[in-house]
Amino acid sequence: MxxxxxxxxxxxxxxxxxxxxxxxxxxxxxxxxxxxxxxxxxxxxxxxxxxxxxxxxxxxxxxxxxxxxxxxxxxxxxxxxxxxxxxxxxxxxxxxxxxxxxxxxxxxxxxxxxxxxxxxxxxxxxxxxxxxxxxxxxxxxxxxxxxxxxxxxxxxxxxxxxxxxxxxxxxxxxxxxxxxxxxxxxxxxxxxxWDEPGLQVTLAGLGQSWPPGGSSDPLEEDLTRVRLAALEAMGRGEHFLNLSRAAGFHCDHAVKLAQTGRVDEAARPSAPDHTW
Incomplete structure (x- = not known):
């Protein structure tokens, strides 16, 4: 066969x-x-x-x-x-x-x-x-x-x-x-x-944490995950990096840095990824 x-x-x-x-x-x-x-x-x-x-x-x-x-x-x-x-x-x-x-x-x-x-x-x-x-x-x-x-x-x-x-x-x-x-x-x-209050500021790299209050529930984390997937697919690499950093998705952030040739930044120690 x-x-x-x-x-x-x-x-x-x-x-x-x-x-x-x-x-x-x-x-x-x-x-x-x-x-x-x-x-x-x-x-x-x-x-x-x-x-x-x-x-x-x-x-x-x-x-x-x-x-x-x-x-x-x-x-x-x-x-x-x-x-x-x-x-x-x-x-x-x-x-x-x-x-x-x-x-x-x-x-x-x-x-x-x-x-x-x-x-x-x-x-x-x-x-x-x-x-x-x-x-x-x-x-x-x-x-x-x-x-x-x-x-x-x-x-x-x-x-x-x-x-x-x-x-x-x-x-x-x-x-x-x-x-x-x-x-x-x-x-x-x-x-x-993409109109949630503070999101555009975060995407621009000016937000320190996402969500702005600093804490998120499972639904908010799922929503951040699909936003990152959408940003990746649309080729919005810097927005992906800014949101993943602010949201504490450190693994995703490091992988994206490595993919864009910023290996030294990717290798820097960061806080544990709360999504693991």
Whole structure:
């Protein structure tokens, strides 16, 4: 089997364009998952080439397909009896597709992928939360990625306000079944953005500590973490250094200094990182 896989690129190059198109079309007609994946890849290519926003329809359809196996009566016929539920591998793959956009600071594109996932997860939660414990593992990651995306270029404050309302609604649905703070970091990121009092001063390197009062709670630390991730992706290196220093994220600060060639500064002793 491994030999066949290794030869696959060479075999594909021997095919004519017409034959290759026929094979792809044949697969799309028999495999809906592949067809939806292909539509999403086309959407990415079009957005990249035309410098336009990512078409949300293919990603919404993929999210709907992931969650389509759920629904009332499909999971439990008798008490304790459960049929197949959400395809968690497909769900993880769909979330993963937002990562390349986050890495280059395209929060708007990332949200096109992540929002239908969050909406679908909230909608199916009542049917699956009790039976499918691994689903809980998706919530912290979604919260972090949506928060990071919301803080990036291309996402206006108006868009953040709208997203905060959607997140609050989804969190309300999840809270009915135990996930009280599912999107707490993302909601805070949308509501506070980059306009929190004193933040611009800190980013400019003039603040001594962040938050200004000198103490933070877990939510504030999570919000600082996603702000740093957003600054990194947007190439705002000095702002990253100023915030990480003021917030006491000394490990992140030292790594960034080393990455920018400031090794001597990175090697200087600093206070213990309170996030370790």
């Amino acid at each position: 491994e030999q066949v896989v290794n030869k696959r690129p060479d075999l594909l190059r021997t095919l004519s364009r017409e034959r290759l198109e026929a094979l792809v079309l044949e697969r799309t007609e028999s495999d809906e998952g592949f067809a939806l994946w292909l539509d999403a890849r086309f959407a990415v290519l079009v957005a990249d080439e035309a410098s336009t926003l990512l078409d949300p329809v293919p990603f919404r359809r993929r999210a709907e397909a992931v969650f389509s196996s759920t629904g009332s009566g499909r999971h439990r016929h008798l008490w304790g009896e459960r049929t197949a539920g959400i395809d968690e591998a497909a769900l993880e793959q769909l979330i993963d597709e937002a990562e390349p956009f986050l890495a280059v600071g395209r929060g708007d594109h990332a949200l096109t992928i992540l929002k239908p996932v969050a909406a679908g997860l909230a909608a199916c939660w009542p049917e699956n939360a009790v039976w499918d414990e691994p689903l809980n593992e998706f919530l912290p990651r979604l919260d972090q990625l949506i928060a990071q995306a919301a803080l990036m270029n291309g996402v206006s404050q108006e868009a953040r306000d709208d997203l905060a309302g959607e997140l609050a609604h989804w969190q309300g649905e999840l809270a009915k079944f135990g996930a009280d703070d599912a999107f707490a970091t993302a909601i805070a990121a949308c509501m506070q953005g």
